[in-house]
Amino acid sequence: MESIIRTEKLTHVYSRGTPFEKTAIHDVNVEIYRGELVAVIGHTGSGKSTFMQHLNGLLRPDEGGVYVEGEDIFATKEATRDVRFKVGLVFQYPEYQLFEETVYKDIAFGPRNMRLSEAEIDERVRESARLTGVGEELFERSPLELSGGQKRRVAIAGVMAMRPRVLILDEPTAGLDPAGCAGVLKNITDYREATGSTVLLVTHSMDDAARIADRLIVFHEGTIAMDGMPEEVFSRQRELVDMGLDVPQSAAIADALRARGVQLPSSIYTSRRLREAVVALAKGVAPC
Template sequence: MDTVIKVEGLSHVYSEGTPFEKTAIHDIDVEFYSGQLVAVIGHTGSGKSTFIQHLNGLLKPTSGRVYCEGEDIFATKEATRDVRFKVGLVFQYPEYQLFEETVYRDIAFGPKNMKLSEKEVDERVREAARFVGLSEDLFEKSPLELSGGQKRRIAIAGVIAMRPKVLILDEPTAGLDPAGCEGILKNITDYRHETGSTVLLVTHSMDDAARIADRLIVFHGGRIAMDGTPEEVFKRAQELTDMGLDVPQPAAIASELRRLGAKLPESIYTSAQLHEAVLALLRKGAAD
């Protein structure tokens, strides 16, 4: 697999040299491969937001390096600016960043900053709107008069329109109702499948992570505590609980059933898997 982003010995200290000094992340080494959907998990203050802001050069590391497609993103000012277009970052509650008079122009803000031609910009805006399920009738509306969920879609489209190689989303479903969450997550997985780009999803929700990610990274106390497939990570349920994180509900139910004596495999973390395993167990019980 191709490495898209490589992080070496990354540390970040806030307000260095003042009484408020705080080490947010500590000596992080990690690589992201092309086409992966990675969920970054950790509770508030674990350093995950600080970490992702290094990946597109918004924060400068106190020490360590970040490489995007082999290039050091902090080598020159131009490199740092270019990486913003290669690594698209959608912040938490991105709807508060909308400012243009129309939806269309807001989505076009990123591509226009890339100095693309009018035609190219138009193409990308339409494509991005399609990815997030925004109908073109909304293009001439003011973004401020739309609903919260729609505003968020516009903001996400504004980043997708730059056609980044890596898309990072910080809690994209925070504060949305279940249907809204579902919609956004589906947009994200569809986008990944269609474009083959790498997606990093910062989330609190273990269930979301379990459902759509192929790799999980758990942050704890400014370090990477776990890194692996969902299966590998959710096996270590006790450690997750000790860190104050949940395990996905299906995994929790499975482990409770195991405690009660049901012979279920260790690798269950989605409701589909649990469903299968319980059915298999029942069939086996009936056969015996």
């Protein structure tokens, strides 16, 4: 597989040289491949958000480097600016960054900063609005008078409209109800399918990660503690719990059933797999 982002010995220290000095991330080496959907997991303060902000050049590392498509993003000022359009970052609670008079203008802010033609901007705004389920009837409304879920979608559309090759989302489902969560996750997978881009999803919801990710990276105390396929990571339940994380509910239920002697296959971490396994089991022992 082709690598799209690579970090080398990435280290970041906040407030260096004051009594508040704190090492946020330390010696992080990771490689992200084109087209992957990676979930980055870790509890509050594990350094995952700091890590993400390095990937599009918003934070400068104290040591080490970040390479996007093989290029050092901190080599020149232009490279650092260009990478913002290659790697789109949706911050936590992105609805607080909406500022334009209308929804349309707000989504167009990113593409406009890329100095695209009006026709191109229009096409991108409509496309990303469609992908996030923002109806065109909202285009002329003020973004500040929408509902919370709608604002979130508009904000995400604003980043998608730049058509970044890598889309990073920091806790995109935080504070949404289950329907809102499912909606946003679907927007993300739809975007990925439509554009073939790479997606990094920062989350502390194991269920979200289990539902859509191909690969999991677990941050703990500023370093990468685990990196692998969901089934590999979720099979290390004990370690996850020790880090203050948990496993998806389905994995926990499967584990509890196994402990009571129910014969279930390993690597169950989504509700669908669990249901299938239980149904198969029930059919197998049907005549009871």
